[in-house]
Amino acid sequence: MAKxxxxxxxxxxxxxxxxxxxxxxxxxxVGSAITYGCREGECGTCIMKVTEGWNNLSEPxxxxxxxxxxxxxxxxxxxxxQAQVLGGVIRVKPV
Amino acid sequence: xxxxxxxxxDNVPQAVALSERVHWIGALDPSLRxxxxxxxxxxxxxxxxxxxxxxxxxxxIDTVKEGFAGDFFARLESVARYDEISVxxxxxxxxxxxxxxxxxxxxxxxxxxxxxQKAQSMLKALLKQDAFDxxxxxxxDTVTLGDRTLSFLHTPYLHWPDTQCTHLIxxxxxxxxxxxxxxxxxxxxxxxxxxDFRFSFEYYYAHIMRPFKTFVNTxxxxxxxxxPLSKILPAHGPFLxxxxxxxxxxxxxxxxxxxxxxxxxxxxxxxxxxxxxxxNTRRMAEAIYEGAMGIENVRVSLYDLEGSExxxxxxxIESADGxxxxxxxxxxxxxxxxxxLLSSLAVxxxxxxxxxxxxxxxxxGEGVKMVEDRLRGLKLRVPIAGIRIKLxxxxxEMNQCREFGHELAQELLGLRQAKxxxxxxxx
Numbered sequence: 001m002a003k004x005x006x007x008x009x010x011x012x013x014x015x016x017x018x019x020x021x022x023x024x025x026x027x028x029x030v031g032s033a034i035t036y037g038c039r040e041g042e043c044g045t046c047i048m049k050v051t052e053g054w055n056n057l058s059e060p061x062x063x064x065x066x067x068x069x070x071x072x073x074x075x076x077x078x079x080x081x082q083a084q085v086l087g088g089v090i091r092v093k094p095v
Numbered sequence: 096x097x098x099x100x101x102x103x104x105d106n107v108p109q110a111v112a113l114s115e116r117v118h119w120i121g122a123l124d125p126s127l128r129x130x131x132x133x134x135x136x137x138x139x140x141x142x143x144x145x146x147x148x149x150x151x152x153x154x155x156i157d158t159v160k161e162g163f164a165g166d167f168f169a170r171l172e173s174v175a176r177y178d179e180i181s182v183x184x185x186x187x188x189x190x191x192x193x194x195x196x197x198x199x200x201x202x203x204x205x206x207x208x209x210x211x212q213k214a215q216s217m218l219k220a221l222l223k224q225d226a227f228d229x230x231x232x233x234x235x236d237t238v239t240l241g242d243r244t245l246s247f248l249h250t251p252y253l254h255w256p257d258t259q260c261t262h263l264i265x266x267x268x269x270x271x272x273x274x275x276x277x278x279x280x281x282x283x284x285x286x287x288x289x290x291d292f293r294f295s296f297e298y299y300y301a302h303i304m305r306p307f308k309t310f311v312n313t314x315x316x317x318x319x320x321x322x323p324l325s326k327i328l329p330a331h332g333p334f335l336x337x338x339x340x341x342x343x344x345x346x347x348x349x350x351x352x353x354x355x356x357x358x359x360x361x362x363x364x365x366x367x368x369x370x371x372x373x374x375n376t377r378r379m380a381e382a383i384y385e386g387a388m389g390i391e392n393v394r395v396s397l398y399d400l401e402g403s404e405x406x407x408x409x410x411x412i413e414s415a416d417g418x419x420x421x422x423x424x425x426x427x428x429x430x431x432x433x434x435x436l437l438s439s440l441a442v443x444x445x446x447x448x449x450x451x452x453x454x455x456x457x458x459x460g461e462g463v464k465m466v467e468d469r470l471r472g473l474k475l476r477v478p479i480a481g482i483r484i485k486l487x488x489x490x491x492e493m494n495q496c497r498e499f500g501h502e503l504a505q506e507l508l509g510l511r512q513a514k515x516x517x518x519x520x521x522x
């Protein structure tokens with residue numbers, strides 16, 4: 001199975017995870033400081049910064065784009081509860 | 096100076112002149128005692144709004160809390176007609192400043208609304224109306240009123256993302272929004288006439304601006320070049336007409352560390368707080384302290400939470416690089432003195448500090464995980480899993496604590512090895 005390597009910069013931990021895994025599933029297990037609210041892409045609590053490998057994450061949905069806009073997110077931000085790792089190298093950190 | 100006339104002979108609120116072309120058209124709220132849940136005020140507050148008349152237009156800067164719209168409109172009407180208003184500026188969209196905006200826009204439909212870039216989505220969420228058209232502005236953008244010009248300064252996070260200041264260039268007046276404001280209600284209005292408001296000024300800074308010190312310093316970088324200003328006119332409290340630069344200076348002082356730290360530039364600071372009922376969590380704290388002390392260039396301090404009020408600890412935490420909490424678990428929860436300190440940290444910036452938690456427990460030990468989650472909620476990094484020890488720590492467990500302290504200190508200096516894990520190995 002294809003794997004992605006995702007690094008949580010705040011805790012300096014890299015996890016090798018199967019493609020399709022949502023960032024939330026990995027970050028909660030390793031204890032990154034990305035925090036979660038609704039966990040369903042509606043509240044915007046889990047906005048994270050993608051510092052590398054933007055294209056190695058699934059495309060944001062229309063709903064995610066809307067929530068990011070409403071929360072005045074920067075252009076390198078995604079919702080950790082929505083973004084799935086696809087492969088390659090990804091680096092993220094809490095905002 | 097005599098007390099300004101706030102009402103006419105018929106008791107109708109009147110505008111107060113600040114210069115030939117600038118008037119105060121705000122409202123006083125002397126009965127307010129609690130503002131925004133977090134702030135007390137012993138004599139109320141004011142919602143300051145201003146009107147600027149140019150040769151080719153009139154600008155209204157900020158409005159008032161909705162319940163005070165009557166005073167605001169009466170004062171406005173005493174110096175201008177609605178059809179003269181060409182510009183409305185909101186320096187900050189919080190309801191105590193935007194409350195009368197919908198009605199003002201209805202009365203002056205030809206006026207153009209100017210708000211900061213970051214205020215755009217808030218405007219919609221606050222006013223629940225799509226009908227308002229507006230111009231978003233950034234630092235350096237200007238709007239002309241003929242012989243008067245308003246220039247905008249983008250000063251975000253003082254204390255909301257949307258906040259900005261507006262400079263009336265020809266008169267060297269800064270309409271500063273909540274910056275340099277305070278909750279102090281006095282009908283004499285001017286800083287050299289009102290009662291002693293120094294406490295209110297400092298208290299307002301401590302509760303509203305302190306969490307955003309970095310942003311205060313960035314804002315001062317663009318405000319200081321405007322000095323000397325003739326007046327600073329904030330959205331709450333007295334008009335700063337006498338020596339306005341002193342208030343700018345004071346903001347600079349308050350945004351620096353209070354006491355010169357003895358910690359050198361290449362050192363990191365680690366604070367260990369604990370509370371203990373039978374001495375077990377205390378022994379863990381001492382072992383962690385010992386472990387961390389083994390690393391050079393980390394200045395470690397150990398504090399018993401029972402030994403102080405909360406506020407000095409908040410000051411210490413504000414300037415620390417790492418914070419470790421030791422809490423026993425009692426009835427499935429971390430203990431109250433720990434929560435009390437953790438719930439007092441909203442007034443300082445915590446983002447990116449290193450956090451860690453430990454504690455002894457009798458039955459289940461949930462407290463450690465709960466405090467870790469709270470630290471993450473405060474945007475601390477918690478890279479090293481906390482230690483829970485059942486009742487009295489053994490020698491081996493004490494070594495584990497020393498190792499925990501050692502690792503935390505190494506993490507502060509960036510000396511810990513990066514960890515690589517396979518998802519399948521995670522529980």
